Amino acid sequence: MLEKIRLGRRRQTPFSAWEQVDYFLFLLSIGLTVLGGIMIRSVELNQGLTDWWQHWLMGGIGLVSAIFIARCRYEHLLEWKWVIYIATIIALIAVQIIGTTALGAQRWINIGGFHVQPSEFAKVGIIITLAALLHERTTPTILDVIKILVIAAVPWGLVFIEPNLGTSLVFGAITLGMLYWGNVHPGWLILLVAPLVSVILFTVYEDAGIIWAVLMGFVGWWSLPVRWLTGPLALLANLGAGELGNFFWGLLQDYQKQRLTGFLNPEQDPLGAGYHLIQSRIAIGSGQLHGRGLYQGTQTQLNFIPEQHTDFIFSAIGEELGFIGCLCVLAAFWILCWRIVMIALTAKDTFGSLIAIGVLCMIVFQVFVNIGMNIGLAPVTGIPLPLLSYGRSALLSNFLAIGLVQSVANHRQRIKF
Incomplete structure (x- = not known):
């Protein structure tokens, strides 16, 4: 008996509050964020921009936030599900009223000189809300499904009219994935x-x-x-x-049709709708097996690919780090998603399991679509590559989501001695 007490005392360390978090999941997230900063610096080397260190700074803030969230009990979010949902709706409505416009879309709110994109945080908000609703029903009925779809449709519609087609598609993937996991x-x-x-x-x-x-x-x-x-x-x-x-x-006009189908044959409009895809494929192909080396990519350094620090960061990885670098990135995402699945399977309740699956669907869909459009298998939709693409709101929301998953992992049933 005394030996058990001594063992229990030894376990009380400053890290005891995080003893069940998945540290490998944290390491993967940090590694991808560091690589993202390196590649952002590479594509902006000749432009004198500082987005790379802003990426790392926001990643650090996100990591601290995720560690704090992992310490908190995720079950308390059940009491706040409608507050979170209403706050999400208000933020998305505010974009339509006081939002700033860039690249032909009104998606950002200027807060103290920083452009915040509410639609990125709305993804985390809808995951919490849907998880709280689905966990209440062991086997949802058709009326339950209709209710959930109506609730999800409101933020989806507000995001769609910004317009932000890419993020609205992510909402659909999250909703379908969580409905499946919720026994629909x-x-x-x-x-x-x-x-x-x-x-x-x-x-x-x-x-x-x-x-x-x-x-x-x-x-x-x-x-x-x-x-x-x-x-x-x-x-x-x-x-x-x-x-x-x-x-x-x-x-539709011919040019509108080309935008939708240009990824199937980008050579039809090499200077218009197909330009991004053609240049991206050239960059990835020129990297061959080992890549040209950091800061050595011709497509990357000569800025042939627009928005390469955001939507087309994978093309820079392909050119400068080669096929091996691309495989390493894909492997990192695969392991990260596998760890989230394991957390979902071992969660102590349905609510926690649904949160983990919602985050999984968000990450998997974005990875598939972003890499797909970089290699010409999907249309350009403006979906960033999680943790790698530049975007302060997107990066912070990704870390908040990972923090929620870590909270689910950290508060699983502990082994009692």
Whole structure:
């Protein structure tokens, strides 16, 4: 008995309050942030800018914030879910009223000389709100799903009209991922995204769209109540979505169509919509296996790629660090996401598990889309690469999200002696 007491006393160190946090997750986040600063300095070397040290400074602030959040009990957020949600909505509305405009969009609020982007923090806010709502239902009903979709649609709509298509897509990925983890019927989730697929298929190949619509009719019949009604409704909804897609596609000008499909064949408009993608692929390809070396990339140092310190930071990594550097970045993200999944699986309650999955969906979607647009597999949407791209609001929100995941990890059930 005395030996157990002595062991317990020995464990009371200044770090005891963080004894169950995932330190490897912190190390990966720090490593990616440091690499981001190095690459930002490289792409801005000939411009005399200081974004690289601002990236590190904000990363340091974010790390301290994440460590503090890891110490706090995430369960208390259940009592504040509506306060957080309302604050998120107010901030997004404020952007429309007093926000500043840049690059053709009104997304920032000037606070003391700093441009804050509320939509980045809104992603964390919606994760907390949806996790708090989903944990209350073991098996959500259709009405529960509709309620959650309506709640998520308000901040999504406010972000979409900024306009900020990229971040609005992240909201969709977070919502779908958390609904899946919250035991929502898989068929319902398929039906949620089915109309978008119908729009794409009807635009590209109408026969494939019709087959898809019929398949969705069967999914509706299988997964929804009142089968004789909901099955045909699902079929008609997808047929209608496809026809509407064709109608609105016909209203677009040629240059607008090129912006949406330019990533499929950027050579059609090499000086316009395809310019970013062509230059990015040249940069990544020229890096070959080992890269040209830091500060040695021709595309990077001669500023051939616009916005390379933000949306196209991966192209700089590909050119200067090569295929090996790209693989290391992908491996770091894979391990980071794997650690988050492990935390979600070992969380002591559903609320904590849903928070971890929401953060996972946010990171995974952004990584896939950003790298996809850098290598020409996705359209340019303005989604930053987490922890690597320059963007003070985005970086801070990423660390806040990681802090929430660490809080879930830190407050798992401890082993009792």
